[in-house]
Amino acid sequence: MxxxxxxxxxxxxxxxxxxxxxxxxxxxxxxxxxxxxxxxxxxxxxxxxxxxxxxxxxxxxxxxxxxxxxxxxxxxxxxxxxxxxxxxxxxxGNWREVEWQRLAQPEAATVSLYxxxxxxxxxxxxxxxxxxxxxxxxxxxxxxxxxxxxxxxxxxxxxxxxxxxxxxxxxxxxxxxxxxxxxxxxxxxGLPLPVDAPTSAHCGSCRKCIDICPTRAIIGPAQLDARRCISYLTIEHDGAIPLELRPLIGNRIYGCDDCQLICPWNRHAQRSPLPDFEVRHGLDQAVLLDLWAWTEAEFATRTEGSAIHRIGYTRWRRNLAVALGNGLREHRDVAWRQAAVQALQNARAHADPLLRDHLDWALAQAGTQPLGTSR
Incomplete structure (x- = not known):
């Protein structure tokens, strides 16, 4: 050429x-x-x-x-x-409505769309x-x-x-x-290519994204306190999730899309022409107890080639434990509650201190005393 x-x-x-x-x-x-x-x-x-x-x-x-x-x-x-x-x-076509419905289902596991x-x-x-x-x-x-x-x-x-x-x-x-x-x-x-002109802003007086944030992480227009952001807490943060924020996370186990779901401009969101971003392993329909049952080997296999893989199994289980705890506080189905309590209790014996802390918190949401009290 x-x-x-x-x-x-x-x-x-x-x-x-x-x-x-x-x-x-x-x-x-x-x-x-x-x-x-x-x-x-x-x-x-x-x-x-x-x-x-x-x-x-x-x-x-x-x-x-x-x-x-x-x-x-x-x-x-x-x-x-x-x-x-x-x-x-x-x-x-009603993808935003579908996502809101999913967030309202305590037994569902919500993974950020991306x-x-x-x-x-x-x-x-x-x-x-x-x-x-x-x-x-x-x-x-x-x-x-x-x-x-x-x-x-x-x-x-x-x-x-x-x-x-x-x-x-x-x-x-x-x-x-x-x-x-x-x-x-x-x-x-390193080329002096011609530059493009910036475009104007079109948010106006709308503040829906600020008001919808479950943890009030958006502290002002274009101002984010990552320490309160669910995406940060479930992905970047590798320690204990603050107690006061755990109930606000709901069933979100990886990321959070609320501020995008509520944004009026996302009624114009475009479908990707690439097959790479199509849903894998049924993550748009996953339920908490099924994901909790994954072994570490299954987690590695099913998240291979996925952004989720980078958080590792321990953080994955920590996030699921919080979501299960929130489910135990909100779900009214006796059989589901019993299954969730049993699953959490069964994990205590081999859990490291970080996970055990979240397990105990989750069990407490159902008014259930964990098996054993030592840490």
Whole structure:
């Protein structure tokens, strides 16, 4: 293939080609922005100083590098941001209503929609690498690095500046034609490509996402205290879930979609054209007791290639124990309650201290004394 030059005309043609190739690879939208994120530095420092990053120490370690792409990857001149829809192709037309109904079923196990299919890190990285290779085949891009939630970069900030949407009050990127049900990935390049213009915000006075949050983790417009966020607690957090937050988690065992389910813009959420994000292992219909019965080997097998795999079996069981406890407090079916109590009690003898703490809490929700009291 004949190599392009670096004239403004050639770079404009390349930018258009990148967007066209991105769509062919399954991306919903491609945007390009510069690397000057100085306006984002103060809010980032304030967020870290307040401790709102919780136990995600890597956030503090990387500090301002998150807002300085050219320091993260020296030689970077532009960041190409790609958006990929993940709502499964076969999701029903009333998918939001279906999800609300599921959250109201104490025996159900609710996994965040994005995690029911293949691990998005793998899917996006493969596609972004193909796009990067396509660029390199036409022109020497200088530096080129692909990231999929794998670098200390301000993804939403970069995507906002690249015109892919605006930051919603729930802190996620919103797009008028697609809502927020999509992933983001980046390619850092050493090319002075033409940049895209940012779009305007369209949340207005709506605060539904703030008001719906079960744990009040959204403490203000675009302000999140991760320490209270169910997604953080069930995925990133590796310790004990705070007692006061356990009842608020309900049957959510991996992530939380409430702020997206309530968002009016998600009536426009787009189905993914890729089969990778279709539901695997029946996770859209799973029930707590069935998942509790998984052995560690079954967990490893059934979550292989899934984002869920990364939390490990212990954290998985911790989350299930909390959900079962909430089920015991709310469920009125005697047979189910008896089965749940027995399952939890049977696990105590071989549980480590972290899991045993959550088991005892869960059993207490049914007014049941655990077998034994030693820890």
């Amino acid at each position: 004949e190599q392009l030059g670096t004239s403004p005309k050639d770079l404009h043609a390349l930018a258009q080609d990148i967007k066209q190739q991105g769509r062919a690879l399954g991306f919903s939208q491609i945007g390009i922005t510069g690397v000057d994120l100085r306006e984002a530095e103060a809010p980032l420092l304030d967020w870290l100083a307040a401790g709102h990053h919780g136990g995600m120490d890597y956030m503090r370690r990387h500090g301002l590098m998150r807002a300085r792409p050219a320091e993260l990857v020296p030689g970077t001149l532009r960041v190409i941001t790609a958006r990929m829809d993940y709502l499964p192709r076969n999701a029903p 995690a029911r299919g293949r691990d998005y890190h793998k899917v996006l990285r493969r596609k972004l690498k193909q796009l990067a290779d396509h660029i390199a085949a036409q022109i020497d891009p200088g530096v080129v690095r692909v990231f999929t939630d794998s670098a200390p970069a301000l993804e939403v900030e970069l995507a906002t500046r690249a015109g892919l949407g605006w930051r919603g009050k729930h802190t996620l990127l919103l797009q008028r034609d697609s809502g927020s049900m999509f992933f983001l990935g980046e390619i850092f390049v």
